[in-house]
Amino acid sequence: MKHLNLWASRTEDRLTLSLESSFNGEASVEVEMGPFFETLEKYAGEWMPDVVEGKRGRKYSRTATWKAYEEARGEKTATIGLYRTQRPALDMTIRLRFPPLSPGLGVSLHIESLGTFALAERSGRFVEMVRAWALRYPVSYASAHSMADDELAGAPYYGRDEERLLRDGFDKVYEVSWLNVFGPKLVETVGRERMLSTPAHLVEELPNGSVLLVLRPTAADFTSEEARVAQARAHVHLRPDLDFDTVLRSLTERSAALTPVEPNFHSELAPLLSRVVDRAPIHERQRKIAELNSFRPPVPEEWLPVAHPSDVANPERVLESYADLSEGLVAALHTKVPSIMDETPESLTDLDFYFWRENFPERYTRELIDSHTAPALGAYVGDVLVRRLGGTWVLRQQVQESQVRVGKRVWLPFLRARRYMQSRQSLLEYSLTQFFREAERYRT
Numbered sequence: 001m002k003h004l005n006l007w008a009s010r011t012e013d014r015l016t017l018s019l020e021s022s023f024n025g026e027a028s029v030e031v032e033m034g035p036f037f038e039t040l041e042k043y044a045g046e047w048m049p050d051v052v053e054g055k056r057g058r059k060y061s062r063t064a065t066w067k068a069y070e071e072a073r074g075e076k077t078a079t080i081g082l083y084r085t086q087r088p089a090l091d092m093t094i095r096l097r098f099p100p101l102s103p104g105l106g107v108s109l110h111i112e113s114l115g116t117f118a119l120a121e122r123s124g125r126f127v128e129m130v131r132a133w134a135l136r137y138p139v140s141y142a143s144a145h146s147m148a149d150d151e152l153a154g155a156p157y158y159g160r161d162e163e164r165l166l167r168d169g170f171d172k173v174y175e176v177s178w179l180n181v182f183g184p185k186l187v188e189t190v191g192r193e194r195m196l197s198t199p200a201h202l203v204e205e206l207p208n209g210s211v212l213l214v215l216r217p218t219a220a221d222f223t224s225e226e227a228r229v230a231q232a233r234a235h236v237h238l239r240p241d242l243d244f245d246t247v248l249r250s251l252t253e254r255s256a257a258l259t260p261v262e263p264n265f266h267s268e269l270a271p272l273l274s275r276v277v278d279r280a281p282i283h284e285r286q287r288k289i290a291e292l293n294s295f296r297p298p299v300p301e302e303w304l305p306v307a308h309p310s311d312v313a314n315p316e317r318v319l320e321s322y323a324d325l326s327e328g329l330v331a332a333l334h335t336k337v338p339s340i341m342d343e344t345p346e347s348l349t350d351l352d353f354y355f356w357r358e359n360f361p362e363r364y365t366r367e368l369i370d371s372h373t374a375p376a377l378g379a380y381v382g383d384v385l386v387r388r389l390g391g392t393w394v395l396r397q398q399v400q401e402s403q404v405r406v407g408k409r410v411w412l413p414f415l416r417a418r419r420y421m422q423s424r425q426s427l428l429e430y431s432l433t434q435f436f437r438e439a440e441r442y443r444t
Helices: 029-043 062-072 114-118 120-136 147-153 162-168 184-190 192-196 225-238 244-258 267-278 282-293 315-333 338-342 345-357 366-389 413-420 424-429 432-441
Strands: 014-021 051-053 057-059 077-083 090-097 104-112 139-146 179-182 202-205 211-214 392-394 403-406 409-411
Touching (some): 014 114, 014 147, 062 077, 120 139, 147 244, 184 192, 192 211, 267 424, 267 432, 315 338, 315 392, 338 345, 366 392, 366 413, 413 424
Antiparallel strands (some): 014 104
């Protein structure tokens, strides 16, 4: 059953929940996990999942959930996914561990978008849901916060390597999120009295010894000055070894890094650069927009005012060899870049993005690029100039010197392709898109 892919777009921040707890691995899954899904159904509201997936997707129901669990059940673990077919998109993973492993329940939840939690009522329902789970399943640690801000904070490693993370977990208060559940062990490490006196919107001691701490009434305003001060005060209260001004300065810098930047890209490259931005992690998106706003590629120099005369004895054979090169490129990439078959300006932008996304110049050998990819691109770009701008080939024995006459200029597509394929950055500086647009500008 098809569902929305939350990760297809990186334009919006998400509310992210991470929860680690224990559960009774000896009981039947229906008995032990029934309260979990009952709570989810009660509080999720507009982001309630409608797809459950084990080995295949099904329309969400309790019965479908147990079937997904049976499909996913291994000797020691089981993992099922929950998703939505309509916005807001959702990606939720439930991981269960069974004996001989220490029985455990892990929940990873991502909801599009964080802005939907600007309402106190909606944020309050989320808090109630997590509270109900924490009451039923003893939590070692849980947090809910902006995904982008979590990434800026270095979660979940916080400067540690993977071995230390797996060994120690959340062994001290590395960060205070919008919503936190501190398990009994961490509460005792901090000191129960200190934990319960934390300045925050909500501090609640749960019957199982955990403490639920919520910084603010809503999740979405975490970048505001008031919210950052509250976050810093709570953090240094729980970690007296930290300096308030230093913590607040770091939080303020994170807010600045997430402040929206209006795209103002080079006009001819905007379709390409917009896609480059969309590949950036959410926490780097605004910095990437600012960086590309100032990016101005050099004006294409791969042209001549007067053509070098053709010096080939058999033009038809040379054109056939160029056609073979171009067709080989199309054959190799038509499934990954379907528009390549159309030979349009948009095809060139799609190729630009494909090669950038794949980091092609640095992933593949220089021999392959210089002997095959760059010549094939040169032939393909030349054909686009001929087909879309009425150009005419002027052939030379040295392939780098072969030209396409468009209007009063002659263009050097093979030379452009060679420069283009030097590095990942050169894919932007010498883009095929800009080369075409420059030739188009001088067509008449």
